[in-house]
Amino acid sequence: MSEVAAPMPGTIVQILVKEGDQVSEDQDVMILEAMKMENPIAAPAGGAVASITVKEGDKVDAGQVLMTIE
Template identity: 50%
Template sequence: MQEVKASMAGSVWKITVNKGESVEEDQDIVILESMKMEIPIASEEAGTVKEIKVAEGDFVNEGDVIAIIE
């Protein structure tokens, strides 16, 4: 099980996967917006999206869990 975490604080601009979807290693899961920049947050391993813990528009802090991959 992998917890995908925010690498920096920002707003969730776009969620690029759905619960139950298969993902590859280094596939973007969420795109954050911070200081007018788009920051992709990717899965570190292949698996299936078990849970997405944020919604578009949510604010996250560095280290917050964004998704769970199994």
């Protein structure tokens, strides 16, 4: 199982996948807005999205787990 964590504090502006979706390594799965810039967050590994622990509009901290991939 792989965890997708926030690389920096910010706000989740878009979630590009849903639970159950298949993703590939380095595929963008979320957009995090930080310092007025939109930063894509990529999957660290391929697999199925097991859980998404945030929703659009949530403020997150650096290192916070955003989703898990099995």
